[in-house]
Amino acid sequence: MSIKDEKGLTGVDIAISLIIITIFIAMIANLIATTNLTSQDAQRKSIATSYAIQEIEKIKAKGYVSDYNSKGITSEEILNEEDIYNNSEFTGYHKKISIKDYVLIVNDTTKQKDVVKEITVEISYKLGNKEKNVKISTYIAKE
Numbered sequence: 001m002s003i004k005d006e007k008g009l010t011g012v013d014i015a016i017s018l019i020i021i022t023i024f025i026a027m028i029a030n031l032i033a034t035t036n037l038t039s040q041d042a043q044r045k046s047i048a049t050s051y052a053i054q055e056i057e058k059i060k061a062k063g064y065v066s067d068y069n070s071k072g073i074t075s076e077e078i079l080n081e082e083d084i085y086n087n088s089e090f091t092g093y094h095k096k097i098s099i100k101d102y103v104l105i106v107n108d109t110t111k112q113k114d115v116v117k118e119i120t121v122e123i124s125y126k127l128g129n130k131e132k133n134v135k136i137s138t139y140i141a142k143e
Contacts, residue, residue, distance in 0.1 A: 041127055048123040048134040051084060051093055055121040056138050064142045069114045072099040096122045116141045
């Protein structure tokens with residue numbers, strides 16, 4: 001009986017085929033998971049940016065308010081820090097609004113205080129086990 005007459009697959013052929021298939025399935029699954037995580041990151045960052053822009057627009061609409069006087073002169077001060085809710089439901093985002101005086105920004109104490117303030121809105125969120133954030137700043141001047 002010659003080898004050419006034998007037909008079918010041997011156990012080694014099947015084992016090698018299964019190993020190759022398993023490797024390709026693992027690579028495809030990893031690619032899908034990475035793509036999904038990247039997509040979620042882009043979506044969450046877009047929403048966080050939207051929240052930050054909304055807060056900046058509210059601050060600009062109010063302009064320079066008297067509450068800003070003597071704040072943020074020696075160090076950055078937090079004006080507001082809270083979780084963001086939508087219809088009483090936690091969105092997974094946290095906002096922190098901080099203020100710095102122009103004197104602190106340029107590090108020049110000869111400048112006049114309480115004329116220009118830098119307001120920074122930071123929106124933070126979790127993606128997987130990492131903490132991500134988006135920061136947007138604006139300047140408000142006393143009129």
